[in-house]
Amino acid sequence: MLGNFIYYNPTKLYFGTEVETNLVEALKNFGPKVLLTYGGGSIKTNGVYDTVVKALKESGKEVIELSGVMPNPTLEKLNEGIKVARENDVDLILAVGGGSTVDYSKGVAAAAWYDGDAWENFWVKGNEPASDQKVIPVGSVLTLAGTGSEMNGGSVITDEPNKLKLGKVFGERLIPKFAILNPEYTFSLPQNQMVAGIFDIMSHLMEQYFSGDDDSTTDYMIEGLMRSVVASSRVAVKDPRNYEARSNIMWCATWALNTLLKMGKKGDWMVHMIAHAIGAYTHATHGMALSAISGAYYRFILKEDQHRLARFAKVVWEIPAEGKTEEELAKAGVAALEDWIKEIGAASNVTGLGVTEAMLEGIADSTILGGGYKKLTREDVIQILKDSFLD
Amino acid sequence: MLGNFIYYNPTKLYFGTEVETNLVEALKNFGPKVLLTYGGGSIKTNGVYDTVVKALKESGKEVIELSGVMPNPTLEKLNEGIKVARENDVDLILAVGGGSTVDYSKGVAAAAWYDGDAWENFWVKGNEPASDQKVIPVGSVLTLAGTGSEMNGGSVITDEPNKLKLGKVFGERLIPKFAILNPEYTFSLPQNQMVAGIFDIMSHLMEQYFSGDDDSTTDYMIEGLMRSVVASSRVAVKDPRNYEARSNIMWCATWALNTLLKMGKKGDWMVHMIAHAIGAYTHATHGMALSAISGAYYRFILKEDQHRLARFAKVVWEIPAEGKTEEELAKAGVAALEDWIKEIGAASNVTGLGVTEAMLEGIADSTILGGGYKKLTREDVIQILKDSFLD
Numbered sequence: 001m002l003g004n005f006i007y008y009n010p011t012k013l014y015f016g017t018e019v020e021t022n023l024v025e026a027l028k029n030f031g032p033k034v035l036l037t038y039g040g041g042s043i044k045t046n047g048v049y050d051t052v053v054k055a056l057k058e059s060g061k062e063v064i065e066l067s068g069v070m071p072n073p074t075l076e077k078l079n080e081g082i083k084v085a086r087e088n089d090v091d092l093i094l095a096v097g098g099g100s101t102v103d104y105s106k107g108v109a110a111a112a113w114y115d116g117d118a119w120e121n122f123w124v125k126g127n128e129p130a131s132d133q134k135v136i137p138v139g140s141v142l143t144l145a146g147t148g149s150e151m152n153g154g155s156v157i158t159d160e161p162n163k164l165k166l167g168k169v170f171g172e173r174l175i176p177k178f179a180i181l182n183p184e185y186t187f188s189l190p191q192n193q194m195v196a197g198i199f200d201i202m203s204h205l206m207e208q209y210f211s212g213d214d215d216s217t218t219d220y221m222i223e224g225l226m227r228s229v230v231a232s233s234r235v236a237v238k239d240p241r242n243y244e245a246r247s248n249i250m251w252c253a254t255w256a257l258n259t260l261l262k263m264g265k266k267g268d269w270m271v272h273m274i275a276h277a278i279g280a281y282t283h284a285t286h287g288m289a290l291s292a293i294s295g296a297y298y299r300f301i302l303k304e305d306q307h308r309l310a311r312f313a314k315v316v317w318e319i320p321a322e323g324k325t326e327e328e329l330a331k332a333g334v335a336a337l338e339d340w341i342k343e344i345g346a347a348s349n350v351t352g353l354g355v356t357e358a359m360l361e362g363i364a365d366s367t368i369l370g371g372g373y374k375k376l377t378r379e380d381v382i383q384i385l386k387d388s389f390l391d
Numbered sequence: 392m393l394g395n396f397i398y399y400n401p402t403k404l405y406f407g408t409e410v411e412t413n414l415v416e417a418l419k420n421f422g423p424k425v426l427l428t429y430g431g432g433s434i435k436t437n438g439v440y441d442t443v444v445k446a447l448k449e450s451g452k453e454v455i456e457l458s459g460v461m462p463n464p465t466l467e468k469l470n471e472g473i474k475v476a477r478e479n480d481v482d483l484i485l486a487v488g489g490g491s492t493v494d495y496s497k498g499v500a501a502a503a504w505y506d507g508d509a510w511e512n513f514w515v516k517g518n519e520p521a522s523d524q525k526v527i528p529v530g531s532v533l534t535l536a537g538t539g540s541e542m543n544g545g546s547v548i549t550d551e552p553n554k555l556k557l558g559k560v561f562g563e564r565l566i567p568k569f570a571i572l573n574p575e576y577t578f579s580l581p582q583n584q585m586v587a588g589i590f591d592i593m594s595h596l597m598e599q600y601f602s603g604d605d606d607s608t609t610d611y612m613i614e615g616l617m618r619s620v621v622a623s624s625r626v627a628v629k630d631p632r633n634y635e636a637r638s639n640i641m642w643c644a645t646w647a648l649n650t651l652l653k654m655g656k657k658g659d660w661m662v663h664m665i666a667h668a669i670g671a672y673t674h675a676t677h678g679m680a681l682s683a684i685s686g687a688y689y690r691f692i693l694k695e696d697q698h699r700l701a702r703f704a705k706v707v708w709e710i711p712a713e714g715k716t717e718e719e720l721a722k723a724g725v726a727a728l729e730d731w732i733k734e735i736g737a738a739s740n741v742t743g744l745g746v747t748e749a750m751l752e753g754i755a756d757s758t759i760l761g762g763g764y765k766k767l768t769r770e771d772v773i774q775i776l777k778d779s780f781l782d
Contacts, residue, residue, distance in 0.1 A: 247392065
């Protein structure tokens with residue numbers, strides 16, 4: 001049942017191929033100094049950088065560039081961004097890239113004008129910026145679909161020396177003001193990054209779906225989104241330049257994690273928690289860490305909610321219920337998920353990600369325990385990881 | 392395929408049972424003069440009025456009341472509202488009621504500060520308020536779920552003498568600033584109004600779903616919402632005070648018509664166009680006019696998109712496809728819809744609404760022709776109406 005909640009999500013989404021026009025329009029609402037953040041430079045080879053810079057010039061903005069934002073952005077890099085943003089007193093942070101760049105930019109936006117240890121205050125203690133603390137507006141031009149970071153207030157940052165990857169959900173002040181979503185910008189991604197993004201979306205949906213057996217509109221919407229992700233993924237892995245499939249994937253990504261689906265209901269999030277810990281140890285791509293453990297995880301919780309897993313099998317994977325016990329149907333649902341992981345080329349085990357027996361204790365220690373479904377113990381996490389090794 | 396679009400919907404939604412607290416919080420953002428609009432006074436007997444007035448007093452607002460907003464609000468009533476809003480220079484219009492009251496309030500908000508013939512400019516010509524024209528912010532406390540008016544910029548007004556019911560979609564400036572959605576406030580509705588609201592939701596979903604045979608995430612989301620409406624309606628008609636069912640219905644209503652589902656895709660809307668014309672002739676409840684003609688309409692367009700109707704049958708009504716031709720499956724989908732209309736007690740023919748043979752020509756003349764599916768002719772409309780009479 002939907003509990004009481006407040007939903008407010010004012011990100012303006014410009015979806016489609018008119019990036020330059022959209023960006024000029026969006027930039028009108030902000031002051032002259034723009035901090036342009038991006039990653040490793042792929043945007044310079046695929047034309048995205050040129051389009052963005054052209055729109056910034058046309059808008060008369062003064063641009064300060066900050067490149068080299070890595071997947072799993074680090075605390076060290078965050079501190080660099082804080083320094084640059086503050087010294088230049090920027091009016092907007094424009095993130096060009098995927099979820100890491102957007103997450104990073106929101107982190108800088110929240111932390112730049114905080115006087116004190118931002119990591120400790122925001123990520124470790126989980127505080128939101130005080131109402132009298134300035135936060136810098138963030139906008140994005142997305143080049144990778146998956147995290148949903150373009151329309152939520154979340155920011156995942158990794159303290160590398162301490163192997164701590166922490167995701168913080170800031171309040172509505174950190175939700176990006178705008179996002180430009182051009183499916184064509186995702187065409188040139190390497191296949192494995194596209195697939196990782198697809199599984200990230202699926203995992204966001206599943207972690208909000210597996211959270212109880214009540215009757216909630218949200219779960220029906222999630223089923224619709226899961227069905228769409230599966231259908232489009234099957235087209236996109238064979239034909240990555242298929243606009244229809246890539247646009248559906250991009251749109252699913254935004255709605256899978258833009259706060260709508262968490263309204264008034266519980267979530268699980270243990271697959272994400274374990275995957276974050278794996279990421280802190282191995283630099284595995286986030287989506288691949290998720291897919292590598294999902295089979296084992298859902299088999300592990302099968303006894304906790306066989307009923308919901310059976311519904312998942314029937315509605316999402318269209319497995320006929322006739323002639324099957326609920327348990328058989330539930331198991332068939334997990335098997336269908338595992339088959340699909342292999343079909344699209346996502347990681348199906350942690351061995352390939354570089355996880356070794358020697359890391360298990362450490363990963364379990366780094367996993368933030370909890371879970372809406374079953375409160376996992378440290379030993380449960382080790383068991384799930386062991387079940388995720390290549391047989 | 393999703394076409395280019397801009398999505399921006401900043402209505403803050405307070406969902407649940409904490410109405411007074413929510414309203415005090417929401418009112419903080421507006422000036423002291425509040426125009427309180429409502430209908431026939433049922434809010435005075437069910438306690439809603441008292442709660443709202445308490446919150447307004449607690450917030451120190453000066454309240455101007457405007458009651459008597461009717462279902463299918465009239466141009467005459469609109470002009471009264473314009474006069475009151477303008478004379479009092481109100482800072483906010485707070486609509487307490489269902490879609491009619493919210494639509495009406497948005498109409499007043501758009502028109503109050505327009506110098507000239509507002510009906511002609513906004514509804515007949517379809518202009519949006521000029522950027523330098525003042526529009527009054529609108530908020531709502533919803534007591535009836537169905538229209539989705541609480542989170543869109545639409546406003547349907549009826550010119551009674553000329554039998555013209557026109558729905559205008561204003562731009563983002565007229566989207567309400569906030570809406571308070573308490574499912575319990577819908578408990579005391581008469582059953583037929585609840586059912587009319589449920590069918591209105593279903594029709595919004597169907598009119599956006601039946602618009603082509605491409606593969607779009609939106610259609611999967613619509614299927615999810617349709618499945619939820621059907622499931623919750625079956626609970627609510629037997630147990631109208633079931634919070635879970637009524638909250639799902641309320642949430643479905645908002646998402647069925649808050650602009651999300653129309654992004655980048657065509658819609659049909661011919662059932663609404665014909666129902667509006669019926670409404671101008673008979674004062675039939677909007678949702679009942681929709682349900683009365685839907686069976687005939689979807690049978691009429693069956694040959695236009697058998698494939699999508701077959702998908703509707705399979706996914707929404709869970710009709711097994713095995714052993715059926717696509718045409719048989721499509722027909723079974725329409726039959727399932729008609730069965731459900733009867734099951735929940737919605738109108739299944741126009742005879743019961745007071746439509747007579749003598750009105751057919753007039754209703755057809757008042758119907759705004761078009762349609763994303765099939766461009767209906769005047770004769771098509773008459774045929775659909777004839778097919779909607781009680782056999």
